[in-house]
Amino acid sequence: MKSDHLLMNDELIACTDVLENLATAVLVLDTQCRVCYINTATEIMFEISQRQAEHIPFQMLLPGELRLQKSIQRVLSSGQALIEREITLFLPASGEIVVDCAIKLMDLGESYLLIELSQLDYQQRVNRDENLQTQQQVVRGLAHEIKNPLGGLRGAAQLLERQLDSDDLKEYTRIIISEADRLQNLMTRMLGPYQQSDxxxxxxxxxxxxxxxxxxxxxxxxxxxxxxxxxxxxxxxxxxxxxxxxxxxxxxxxxxxxxxxxxxxxxxxxxxxxxxxxxxxxxxxxxxxxxxxxxxxxxxxxxxxxxxxxxxxxxxxxxxxxxxxxxxxxxxxxxxxxxxxxxxxxxxxxxxxx
Known part of the structure:
Protein backbone atom coordinates (compact mmCIF):
# COMPACT_ATOMS: atom_id res chain seq x y z
CA MET A 1 0.00 0.00 0.00
CA LYS A 2 1.37 3.39 -0.99
CA SER A 3 1.71 6.15 1.60
CA ASP A 4 -1.48 8.10 2.21
CA HIS A 5 0.56 11.25 2.90
CA LEU A 6 2.53 13.72 0.79
CA LEU A 7 5.78 15.31 1.98
CA MET A 8 5.69 19.04 1.24
CA ASN A 9 8.04 21.61 2.79
CA ASP A 10 9.05 18.99 5.39
CA GLU A 11 5.41 18.59 6.50
CA LEU A 12 3.17 15.58 5.97
CA ILE A 13 -0.14 16.38 4.29
CA ALA A 14 -2.87 13.75 4.13
CA CYS A 15 -3.78 12.83 0.55
CA THR A 16 -7.46 12.85 1.54
CA ASP A 17 -7.08 16.54 2.47
CA VAL A 18 -5.90 17.22 -1.08
CA LEU A 19 -8.78 15.21 -2.58
CA GLU A 20 -11.36 16.98 -0.42
CA ASN A 21 -10.31 20.36 -1.80
CA LEU A 22 -10.46 19.38 -5.48
CA ALA A 23 -13.19 20.89 -7.67
CA THR A 24 -13.16 17.63 -9.69
CA ALA A 25 -15.43 14.82 -8.53
CA VAL A 26 -13.36 11.75 -7.57
CA LEU A 27 -14.72 8.28 -6.87
CA VAL A 28 -12.90 5.07 -5.92
CA LEU A 29 -14.67 1.76 -6.66
CA ASP A 30 -13.71 -1.83 -5.94
CA THR A 31 -13.64 -4.39 -8.75
CA GLN A 32 -17.31 -5.17 -8.04
CA CYS A 33 -18.06 -1.50 -8.84
CA ARG A 34 -19.06 -0.73 -5.28
CA VAL A 35 -18.23 2.71 -3.91
CA CYS A 36 -15.24 2.81 -1.54
CA TYR A 37 -14.66 6.56 -1.41
CA ILE A 38 -16.02 9.84 -2.78
CA ASN A 39 -14.61 13.33 -2.23
CA THR A 40 -16.54 16.48 -1.31
CA ALA A 41 -17.01 17.53 -4.96
CA THR A 42 -18.70 14.17 -5.62
CA GLU A 43 -20.91 14.59 -2.55
CA ILE A 44 -22.05 17.95 -3.95
CA MET A 45 -22.56 16.62 -7.49
CA PHE A 46 -24.65 13.61 -6.42
CA GLU A 47 -26.10 15.17 -3.25
CA ILE A 48 -25.04 12.16 -1.20
CA SER A 49 -22.60 11.82 1.70
CA GLN A 50 -19.57 9.53 1.88
CA ARG A 51 -21.31 7.52 4.60
CA GLN A 52 -24.45 7.08 2.47
CA ALA A 53 -22.48 6.18 -0.68
CA GLU A 54 -20.04 3.70 0.85
CA HIS A 55 -20.45 0.11 -0.39
CA ILE A 56 -23.42 0.86 -2.66
CA PRO A 57 -23.18 -0.21 -6.34
CA PHE A 58 -22.03 2.60 -8.63
CA GLN A 59 -25.05 2.13 -10.90
CA MET A 60 -27.29 3.21 -8.01
CA LEU A 61 -25.73 6.68 -8.29
CA LEU A 62 -26.49 6.79 -12.02
CA PRO A 63 -29.45 4.52 -12.75
CA GLY A 64 -29.83 3.76 -16.43
CA GLU A 65 -26.43 5.21 -17.43
CA LEU A 66 -25.07 2.65 -19.94
CA ARG A 67 -22.18 4.45 -21.67
CA LEU A 68 -20.23 4.99 -18.47
CA GLN A 69 -20.97 1.45 -17.25
CA LYS A 70 -19.56 0.01 -20.49
CA SER A 71 -16.44 2.17 -20.19
CA ILE A 72 -15.85 0.95 -16.63
CA GLN A 73 -16.15 -2.67 -17.76
CA ARG A 74 -13.65 -2.03 -20.58
CA VAL A 75 -11.10 -0.68 -18.11
CA LEU A 76 -11.67 -3.61 -15.76
CA SER A 77 -11.18 -6.16 -18.55
CA SER A 78 -8.26 -4.50 -20.37
CA GLY A 79 -6.48 -2.71 -17.52
CA GLN A 80 -6.02 0.30 -19.81
CA ALA A 81 -6.96 3.79 -18.66
CA LEU A 82 -9.77 5.46 -20.59
CA ILE A 83 -11.01 9.03 -21.09
CA GLU A 84 -14.57 9.69 -22.25
CA ARG A 85 -15.46 13.19 -23.49
CA GLU A 86 -18.76 15.04 -23.09
CA ILE A 87 -20.85 12.37 -21.41
CA THR A 88 -24.36 13.50 -20.53
CA LEU A 89 -25.33 12.18 -17.11
CA PHE A 90 -28.75 12.36 -15.50
CA LEU A 91 -28.51 12.94 -11.76
CA PRO A 92 -31.71 12.04 -9.89
CA ALA A 93 -31.21 15.00 -7.55
CA SER A 94 -30.42 17.79 -10.03
CA GLY A 95 -31.04 16.69 -13.63
CA GLU A 96 -28.68 16.57 -16.62
CA ILE A 97 -25.02 17.57 -16.52
CA VAL A 98 -22.23 17.18 -19.08
CA VAL A 99 -18.86 15.81 -17.91
CA ASP A 100 -15.50 14.56 -19.12
CA CYS A 101 -14.68 11.26 -17.42
CA ALA A 102 -11.29 9.62 -16.75
CA ILE A 103 -11.23 5.99 -15.57
CA LYS A 104 -8.09 4.24 -14.36
CA LEU A 105 -7.29 0.93 -12.67
CA MET A 106 -5.09 1.29 -9.56
CA ASP A 107 -3.09 -1.42 -7.82
CA LEU A 108 -2.94 -0.68 -4.08
CA GLY A 109 -2.29 -4.24 -3.01
CA GLU A 110 -5.78 -4.84 -4.31
CA SER A 111 -7.27 -3.44 -7.53
CA TYR A 112 -9.44 -0.35 -7.41
CA LEU A 113 -11.06 1.88 -10.03
CA LEU A 114 -10.36 5.61 -9.92
CA ILE A 115 -13.02 7.72 -11.65
CA GLU A 116 -12.72 11.49 -12.20
CA LEU A 117 -15.70 13.53 -13.39
CA SER A 118 -15.04 17.09 -14.61
CA GLN A 119 -18.21 19.09 -15.13
CA LEU A 120 -18.03 21.00 -18.44
CA ASP A 121 -20.83 23.48 -17.88
CA TYR A 122 -18.69 25.22 -15.22
CA GLN A 123 -16.20 26.40 -17.85
CA GLN A 124 -19.05 27.29 -20.18
CA ARG A 125 -20.55 29.39 -17.37
CA VAL A 126 -17.21 31.16 -16.77
CA ASN A 127 -16.94 31.99 -20.49
CA ARG A 128 -20.54 33.20 -20.57
CA ASP A 129 -20.02 35.43 -17.53
CA GLU A 130 -16.88 36.96 -19.06
CA ASN A 131 -18.70 37.63 -22.34
CA LEU A 132 -21.65 39.08 -20.47
CA GLN A 133 -19.45 41.41 -18.42
CA THR A 134 -17.83 42.69 -21.62
CA GLN A 135 -21.23 43.28 -23.19
CA GLN A 136 -22.47 45.05 -20.07
CA GLN A 137 -19.57 47.51 -20.28
CA VAL A 138 -20.38 48.22 -23.94
CA VAL A 139 -24.10 48.66 -23.19
CA ARG A 140 -23.44 51.02 -20.27
CA GLY A 141 -21.14 53.13 -22.44
CA LEU A 142 -23.72 53.22 -25.22
CA ALA A 143 -26.51 54.13 -22.78
CA HIS A 144 -24.46 57.06 -21.47
CA GLU A 145 -23.89 58.30 -25.04
CA ILE A 146 -27.60 58.07 -25.85
CA LYS A 147 -28.79 59.80 -22.66
CA ASN A 148 -26.85 63.00 -23.31
CA PRO A 149 -28.41 63.96 -26.69
CA LEU A 150 -31.86 62.83 -25.50
CA GLY A 151 -31.84 65.62 -22.92
CA GLY A 152 -31.02 68.16 -25.63
CA LEU A 153 -33.68 66.71 -27.92
CA ARG A 154 -36.34 66.99 -25.21
CA GLY A 155 -35.32 70.57 -24.36
CA ALA A 156 -35.43 71.64 -28.02
CA ALA A 157 -38.91 70.12 -28.41
CA GLN A 158 -40.13 72.05 -25.36
CA LEU A 159 -38.75 75.34 -26.75
CA LEU A 160 -40.32 74.66 -30.13
CA GLU A 161 -43.69 73.91 -28.50
CA ARG A 162 -43.73 77.38 -26.90
CA GLN A 163 -43.31 78.98 -30.32
CA LEU A 164 -46.19 77.09 -31.92
CA ASP A 165 -49.78 78.38 -32.01
CA SER A 166 -51.35 75.33 -33.62
CA ASP A 167 -52.53 72.58 -31.28
CA ASP A 168 -52.10 70.08 -34.11
CA LEU A 169 -48.40 70.96 -34.42
CA LYS A 170 -47.99 70.93 -30.64
CA GLU A 171 -49.21 67.34 -30.68
CA TYR A 172 -46.05 66.41 -32.63
CA THR A 173 -43.78 68.09 -30.07
CA ARG A 174 -45.60 66.27 -27.27
CA ILE A 175 -44.89 62.99 -29.03
CA ILE A 176 -41.18 63.92 -29.28
CA ILE A 177 -41.07 64.81 -25.57
CA SER A 178 -42.96 61.64 -24.57
CA GLU A 179 -40.67 59.38 -26.63
CA ALA A 180 -37.56 61.16 -25.32
CA ASP A 181 -38.78 60.53 -21.75
CA ARG A 182 -39.47 56.87 -22.55
CA LEU A 183 -35.97 56.40 -23.97
CA GLN A 184 -34.40 58.25 -21.03
CA ASN A 185 -36.16 55.85 -18.66
CA LEU A 186 -35.00 52.86 -20.71
CA MET A 187 -31.38 54.07 -20.69
CA THR A 188 -31.54 54.66 -16.93
CA ARG A 189 -32.72 51.09 -16.38
CA MET A 190 -29.97 49.75 -18.65
CA LEU A 191 -27.38 51.62 -16.62
CA GLY A 192 -28.75 50.00 -13.49
CA PRO A 193 -28.88 51.41 -9.97
CA TYR A 194 -26.30 54.11 -9.35
CA GLN A 195 -25.89 53.54 -5.62
CA GLN A 196 -23.02 51.42 -4.31
CA SER A 197 -23.85 48.15 -2.60
CA ASP A 198 -24.50 48.62 1.13
Whole structure:
Protein backbone atom coordinates (compact mmCIF):
# COMPACT_ATOMS: atom_id res chain seq x y z
CA MET A 1 0.00 0.00 0.00
CA LYS A 2 1.37 3.39 -0.99
CA SER A 3 1.71 6.15 1.60
CA ASP A 4 -1.48 8.10 2.21
CA HIS A 5 0.56 11.25 2.90
CA LEU A 6 2.53 13.72 0.79
CA LEU A 7 5.78 15.31 1.98
CA MET A 8 5.69 19.04 1.24
CA ASN A 9 8.04 21.61 2.79
CA ASP A 10 9.05 18.99 5.39
CA GLU A 11 5.41 18.59 6.50
CA LEU A 12 3.17 15.58 5.97
CA ILE A 13 -0.14 16.38 4.29
CA ALA A 14 -2.87 13.75 4.13
CA CYS A 15 -3.78 12.83 0.55
CA THR A 16 -7.46 12.85 1.54
CA ASP A 17 -7.08 16.54 2.47
CA VAL A 18 -5.90 17.22 -1.08
CA LEU A 19 -8.78 15.21 -2.58
CA GLU A 20 -11.36 16.98 -0.42
CA ASN A 21 -10.31 20.36 -1.80
CA LEU A 22 -10.46 19.38 -5.48
CA ALA A 23 -13.19 20.89 -7.67
CA THR A 24 -13.16 17.63 -9.69
CA ALA A 25 -15.43 14.82 -8.53
CA VAL A 26 -13.36 11.75 -7.57
CA LEU A 27 -14.72 8.28 -6.87
CA VAL A 28 -12.90 5.07 -5.92
CA LEU A 29 -14.67 1.76 -6.66
CA ASP A 30 -13.71 -1.83 -5.94
CA THR A 31 -13.64 -4.39 -8.75
CA GLN A 32 -17.31 -5.17 -8.04
CA CYS A 33 -18.06 -1.50 -8.84
CA ARG A 34 -19.06 -0.73 -5.28
CA VAL A 35 -18.23 2.71 -3.91
CA CYS A 36 -15.24 2.81 -1.54
CA TYR A 37 -14.66 6.56 -1.41
CA ILE A 38 -16.02 9.84 -2.78
CA ASN A 39 -14.61 13.33 -2.23
CA THR A 40 -16.54 16.48 -1.31
CA ALA A 41 -17.01 17.53 -4.96
CA THR A 42 -18.70 14.17 -5.62
CA GLU A 43 -20.91 14.59 -2.55
CA ILE A 44 -22.05 17.95 -3.95
CA MET A 45 -22.56 16.62 -7.49
CA PHE A 46 -24.65 13.61 -6.42
CA GLU A 47 -26.10 15.17 -3.25
CA ILE A 48 -25.04 12.16 -1.20
CA SER A 49 -22.60 11.82 1.70
CA GLN A 50 -19.57 9.53 1.88
CA ARG A 51 -21.31 7.52 4.60
CA GLN A 52 -24.45 7.08 2.47
CA ALA A 53 -22.48 6.18 -0.68
CA GLU A 54 -20.04 3.70 0.85
CA HIS A 55 -20.45 0.11 -0.39
CA ILE A 56 -23.42 0.86 -2.66
CA PRO A 57 -23.18 -0.21 -6.34
CA PHE A 58 -22.03 2.60 -8.63
CA GLN A 59 -25.05 2.13 -10.90
CA MET A 60 -27.29 3.21 -8.01
CA LEU A 61 -25.73 6.68 -8.29
CA LEU A 62 -26.49 6.79 -12.02
CA PRO A 63 -29.45 4.52 -12.75
CA GLY A 64 -29.83 3.76 -16.43
CA GLU A 65 -26.43 5.21 -17.43
CA LEU A 66 -25.07 2.65 -19.94
CA ARG A 67 -22.18 4.45 -21.67
CA LEU A 68 -20.23 4.99 -18.47
CA GLN A 69 -20.97 1.45 -17.25
CA LYS A 70 -19.56 0.01 -20.49
CA SER A 71 -16.44 2.17 -20.19
CA ILE A 72 -15.85 0.95 -16.63
CA GLN A 73 -16.15 -2.67 -17.76
CA ARG A 74 -13.65 -2.03 -20.58
CA VAL A 75 -11.10 -0.68 -18.11
CA LEU A 76 -11.67 -3.61 -15.76
CA SER A 77 -11.18 -6.16 -18.55
CA SER A 78 -8.26 -4.50 -20.37
CA GLY A 79 -6.48 -2.71 -17.52
CA GLN A 80 -6.02 0.30 -19.81
CA ALA A 81 -6.96 3.79 -18.66
CA LEU A 82 -9.77 5.46 -20.59
CA ILE A 83 -11.01 9.03 -21.09
CA GLU A 84 -14.57 9.69 -22.25
CA ARG A 85 -15.46 13.19 -23.49
CA GLU A 86 -18.76 15.04 -23.09
CA ILE A 87 -20.85 12.37 -21.41
CA THR A 88 -24.36 13.50 -20.53
CA LEU A 89 -25.33 12.18 -17.11
CA PHE A 90 -28.75 12.36 -15.50
CA LEU A 91 -28.51 12.94 -11.76
CA PRO A 92 -31.71 12.04 -9.89
CA ALA A 93 -31.21 15.00 -7.55
CA SER A 94 -30.42 17.79 -10.03
CA GLY A 95 -31.04 16.69 -13.63
CA GLU A 96 -28.68 16.57 -16.62
CA ILE A 97 -25.02 17.57 -16.52
CA VAL A 98 -22.23 17.18 -19.08
CA VAL A 99 -18.86 15.81 -17.91
CA ASP A 100 -15.50 14.56 -19.12
CA CYS A 101 -14.68 11.26 -17.42
CA ALA A 102 -11.29 9.62 -16.75
CA ILE A 103 -11.23 5.99 -15.57
CA LYS A 104 -8.09 4.24 -14.36
CA LEU A 105 -7.29 0.93 -12.67
CA MET A 106 -5.09 1.29 -9.56
CA ASP A 107 -3.09 -1.42 -7.82
CA LEU A 108 -2.94 -0.68 -4.08
CA GLY A 109 -2.29 -4.24 -3.01
CA GLU A 110 -5.78 -4.84 -4.31
CA SER A 111 -7.27 -3.44 -7.53
CA TYR A 112 -9.44 -0.35 -7.41
CA LEU A 113 -11.06 1.88 -10.03
CA LEU A 114 -10.36 5.61 -9.92
CA ILE A 115 -13.02 7.72 -11.65
CA GLU A 116 -12.72 11.49 -12.20
CA LEU A 117 -15.70 13.53 -13.39
CA SER A 118 -15.04 17.09 -14.61
CA GLN A 119 -18.21 19.09 -15.13
CA LEU A 120 -18.03 21.00 -18.44
CA ASP A 121 -20.83 23.48 -17.88
CA TYR A 122 -18.69 25.22 -15.22
CA GLN A 123 -16.20 26.40 -17.85
CA GLN A 124 -19.05 27.29 -20.18
CA ARG A 125 -20.55 29.39 -17.37
CA VAL A 126 -17.21 31.16 -16.77
CA ASN A 127 -16.94 31.99 -20.49
CA ARG A 128 -20.54 33.20 -20.57
CA ASP A 129 -20.02 35.43 -17.53
CA GLU A 130 -16.88 36.96 -19.06
CA ASN A 131 -18.70 37.63 -22.34
CA LEU A 132 -21.65 39.08 -20.47
CA GLN A 133 -19.45 41.41 -18.42
CA THR A 134 -17.83 42.69 -21.62
CA GLN A 135 -21.23 43.28 -23.19
CA GLN A 136 -22.47 45.05 -20.07
CA GLN A 137 -19.57 47.51 -20.28
CA VAL A 138 -20.38 48.22 -23.94
CA VAL A 139 -24.10 48.66 -23.19
CA ARG A 140 -23.44 51.02 -20.27
CA GLY A 141 -21.14 53.13 -22.44
CA LEU A 142 -23.72 53.22 -25.22
CA ALA A 143 -26.51 54.13 -22.78
CA HIS A 144 -24.46 57.06 -21.47
CA GLU A 145 -23.89 58.30 -25.04
CA ILE A 146 -27.60 58.07 -25.85
CA LYS A 147 -28.79 59.80 -22.66
CA ASN A 148 -26.85 63.00 -23.31
CA PRO A 149 -28.41 63.96 -26.69
CA LEU A 150 -31.86 62.83 -25.50
CA GLY A 151 -31.84 65.62 -22.92
CA GLY A 152 -31.02 68.16 -25.63
CA LEU A 153 -33.68 66.71 -27.92
CA ARG A 154 -36.34 66.99 -25.21
CA GLY A 155 -35.32 70.57 -24.36
CA ALA A 156 -35.43 71.64 -28.02
CA ALA A 157 -38.91 70.12 -28.41
CA GLN A 158 -40.13 72.05 -25.36
CA LEU A 159 -38.75 75.34 -26.75
CA LEU A 160 -40.32 74.66 -30.13
CA GLU A 161 -43.69 73.91 -28.50
CA ARG A 162 -43.73 77.38 -26.90
CA GLN A 163 -43.31 78.98 -30.32
CA LEU A 164 -46.19 77.09 -31.92
CA ASP A 165 -49.78 78.38 -32.01
CA SER A 166 -51.35 75.33 -33.62
CA ASP A 167 -52.53 72.58 -31.28
CA ASP A 168 -52.10 70.08 -34.11
CA LEU A 169 -48.40 70.96 -34.42
CA LYS A 170 -47.99 70.93 -30.64
CA GLU A 171 -49.21 67.34 -30.68
CA TYR A 172 -46.05 66.41 -32.63
CA THR A 173 -43.78 68.09 -30.07
CA ARG A 174 -45.60 66.27 -27.27
CA ILE A 175 -44.89 62.99 -29.03
CA ILE A 176 -41.18 63.92 -29.28
CA ILE A 177 -41.07 64.81 -25.57
CA SER A 178 -42.96 61.64 -24.57
CA GLU A 179 -40.67 59.38 -26.63
CA ALA A 180 -37.56 61.16 -25.32
CA ASP A 181 -38.78 60.53 -21.75
CA ARG A 182 -39.47 56.87 -22.55
CA LEU A 183 -35.97 56.40 -23.97
CA GLN A 184 -34.40 58.25 -21.03
CA ASN A 185 -36.16 55.85 -18.66
CA LEU A 186 -35.00 52.86 -20.71
CA MET A 187 -31.38 54.07 -20.69
CA THR A 188 -31.54 54.66 -16.93
CA ARG A 189 -32.72 51.09 -16.38
CA MET A 190 -29.97 49.75 -18.65
CA LEU A 191 -27.38 51.62 -16.62
CA GLY A 192 -28.75 50.00 -13.49
CA PRO A 193 -28.88 51.41 -9.97
CA TYR A 194 -26.30 54.11 -9.35
CA GLN A 195 -25.89 53.54 -5.62
CA GLN A 196 -23.02 51.42 -4.31
CA SER A 197 -23.85 48.15 -2.60
CA ASP A 198 -24.50 48.62 1.13
CA UNK A 199 -23.40 45.23 2.41
CA UNK A 200 -24.45 43.99 5.83
CA UNK A 201 -25.19 40.64 7.46
CA UNK A 202 -28.22 39.29 5.57
CA UNK A 203 -30.38 36.23 6.22
CA UNK A 204 -31.24 34.61 2.88
CA UNK A 205 -34.51 33.22 4.24
CA UNK A 206 -35.67 36.66 5.36
CA UNK A 207 -35.03 37.84 1.79
CA UNK A 208 -37.02 35.01 0.23
CA UNK A 209 -39.91 35.36 2.67
CA UNK A 210 -40.12 39.10 2.00
CA UNK A 211 -40.24 38.44 -1.75
CA UNK A 212 -42.90 35.79 -1.24
CA UNK A 213 -45.03 38.26 0.75
CA UNK A 214 -44.68 40.93 -1.96
CA UNK A 215 -45.71 38.53 -4.73
CA UNK A 216 -48.54 36.97 -2.70
CA UNK A 217 -50.27 40.36 -2.75
CA UNK A 218 -50.22 40.35 -6.58
CA UNK A 219 -51.55 36.80 -7.18
CA UNK A 220 -54.43 34.57 -6.06
CA UNK A 221 -54.76 31.01 -4.73
CA UNK A 222 -53.99 29.51 -8.16
CA UNK A 223 -50.31 30.23 -7.50
CA UNK A 224 -48.71 28.14 -4.76
CA UNK A 225 -45.37 28.65 -3.01
CA UNK A 226 -43.47 25.67 -1.59
CA UNK A 227 -40.39 26.35 0.55
CA UNK A 228 -37.48 23.98 1.19
CA UNK A 229 -34.98 25.84 3.38
CA UNK A 230 -31.79 24.68 5.07
CA UNK A 231 -32.11 26.35 8.51
CA UNK A 232 -28.38 25.89 9.23
CA UNK A 233 -27.32 28.49 6.64
CA UNK A 234 -25.57 31.43 8.36
CA UNK A 235 -25.95 35.08 7.37
CA UNK A 236 -24.13 36.23 4.24
CA UNK A 237 -22.51 39.60 3.57
CA UNK A 238 -24.63 41.34 0.93
CA UNK A 239 -26.90 44.29 0.15
CA UNK A 240 -30.38 43.58 1.56
CA UNK A 241 -32.31 45.78 -0.91
CA UNK A 242 -30.38 44.50 -3.93
CA UNK A 243 -31.04 40.87 -2.95
CA UNK A 244 -34.76 41.68 -2.61
CA UNK A 245 -34.68 43.10 -6.16
CA UNK A 246 -32.79 40.06 -7.50
CA UNK A 247 -35.28 37.48 -6.24
CA UNK A 248 -38.32 39.69 -6.83
CA UNK A 249 -37.38 39.96 -10.53
CA UNK A 250 -36.83 36.20 -10.80
CA UNK A 251 -40.07 35.26 -9.01
CA UNK A 252 -42.15 37.79 -10.97
CA UNK A 253 -40.71 36.38 -14.20
CA UNK A 254 -41.86 32.93 -13.10
CA UNK A 255 -45.35 34.24 -12.25
CA UNK A 256 -45.64 35.91 -15.66
CA UNK A 257 -44.40 32.79 -17.47
CA UNK A 258 -47.08 30.69 -15.73
CA UNK A 259 -49.79 33.40 -16.07
CA UNK A 260 -50.20 33.28 -12.29
CA UNK A 261 -51.13 29.58 -12.22
CA UNK A 262 -48.71 26.93 -10.92
CA UNK A 263 -46.11 26.15 -8.27
CA UNK A 264 -43.00 28.09 -7.32
CA UNK A 265 -40.44 26.38 -5.08
CA UNK A 266 -37.97 28.39 -3.03
CA UNK A 267 -34.99 26.28 -1.99
CA UNK A 268 -31.73 26.97 -0.10
CA UNK A 269 -28.65 24.84 0.40
CA UNK A 270 -25.07 25.12 1.61
CA UNK A 271 -22.48 24.85 -1.19
CA UNK A 272 -18.91 23.69 -0.58
CA UNK A 273 -15.71 24.26 -2.54
CA UNK A 274 -17.09 26.62 -5.16
CA UNK A 275 -15.46 29.01 -7.61
CA UNK A 276 -17.08 32.36 -8.43
CA UNK A 277 -15.45 34.74 -10.90
CA UNK A 278 -12.13 32.85 -10.58
CA UNK A 279 -12.15 33.15 -6.77
CA UNK A 280 -12.31 30.00 -4.62
CA UNK A 281 -14.57 29.77 -1.58
CA UNK A 282 -14.90 26.92 0.89
CA UNK A 283 -18.54 27.74 1.64
CA UNK A 284 -21.39 29.40 -0.19
CA UNK A 285 -25.18 29.62 -0.12
CA UNK A 286 -27.31 28.42 -3.02
CA UNK A 287 -30.80 29.91 -3.37
CA UNK A 288 -33.03 28.47 -6.11
CA UNK A 289 -36.33 29.59 -7.60
CA UNK A 290 -38.06 26.76 -9.45
CA UNK A 291 -41.34 26.92 -11.36
CA UNK A 292 -43.38 24.33 -13.25
CA UNK A 293 -44.24 26.64 -16.13
CA UNK A 294 -43.77 26.14 -19.88
CA UNK A 295 -40.00 26.67 -19.80
CA UNK A 296 -37.78 29.15 -21.60
CA UNK A 297 -37.49 28.77 -25.40
CA UNK A 298 -34.27 26.99 -26.33
CA UNK A 299 -33.08 29.81 -28.61
CA UNK A 300 -33.21 32.29 -25.70
CA UNK A 301 -31.45 30.24 -23.03
CA UNK A 302 -27.84 31.09 -23.98
CA UNK A 303 -28.57 34.83 -24.10
CA UNK A 304 -31.07 35.02 -21.24
CA UNK A 305 -29.09 37.52 -19.15
CA UNK A 306 -28.17 39.78 -22.06
CA UNK A 307 -29.89 43.20 -22.25
CA UNK A 308 -32.97 43.59 -24.47
CA UNK A 309 -33.48 39.80 -24.75
CA UNK A 310 -37.06 38.83 -23.93
CA UNK A 311 -39.59 36.15 -24.81
CA UNK A 312 -42.60 38.35 -24.06
CA UNK A 313 -44.18 40.78 -26.50
CA UNK A 314 -44.56 43.38 -23.74
CA UNK A 315 -41.15 42.76 -22.13
CA UNK A 316 -38.17 45.13 -22.15
CA UNK A 317 -35.51 42.42 -21.74
CA UNK A 318 -33.95 44.27 -18.79
CA UNK A 319 -35.21 42.30 -15.78
CA UNK A 320 -32.73 39.43 -15.92
CA UNK A 321 -29.97 41.72 -17.19
CA UNK A 322 -30.36 43.72 -13.96
CA UNK A 323 -30.52 40.48 -11.94
CA UNK A 324 -27.13 39.47 -13.34
CA UNK A 325 -25.74 42.95 -12.66
CA UNK A 326 -26.91 42.99 -9.02
CA UNK A 327 -25.77 39.41 -8.37
CA UNK A 328 -22.27 40.32 -9.56
CA UNK A 329 -22.25 43.42 -7.31
CA UNK A 330 -22.77 41.05 -4.40
CA UNK A 331 -19.94 38.69 -5.48
CA UNK A 332 -22.36 36.00 -6.64
CA UNK A 333 -23.25 34.08 -9.76
CA UNK A 334 -26.58 33.14 -11.34
CA UNK A 335 -27.43 30.37 -13.81
CA UNK A 336 -30.62 29.01 -15.29
CA UNK A 337 -31.68 25.58 -16.50
CA UNK A 338 -35.02 25.15 -18.24
CA UNK A 339 -37.19 22.68 -20.06
CA UNK A 340 -40.99 22.39 -20.35
CA UNK A 341 -42.42 21.85 -16.88
CA UNK A 342 -39.35 23.00 -14.95
CA UNK A 343 -37.29 26.19 -14.90
CA UNK A 344 -34.71 26.71 -12.15
CA UNK A 345 -32.79 29.91 -11.43
CA UNK A 346 -29.82 29.13 -9.16
CA UNK A 347 -28.15 32.05 -7.38
CA UNK A 348 -24.96 31.40 -5.40
CA UNK A 349 -23.22 33.77 -2.98
CA UNK A 350 -20.02 33.17 -0.99
CA UNK A 351 -20.28 32.90 2.77
CA UNK A 352 -16.77 34.21 3.36
CA UNK A 353 -14.13 36.32 1.69
CA UNK A 354 -12.00 34.78 -1.07
Missing amino acids: KTAVNIHEILQRVRQLVDIEVDERLQFIVDYDPSIPDLHADFDQLIQIFLNIVRNAVQAMHGIGIIRLRTRIQRNLTIDKSFYKLGVLAEVEDNGPGIPKHLQDSLFYPLVTGRADGTGLGLYLVQNLVQRNDGTVICSSHPGQTVFSVTFPLESS
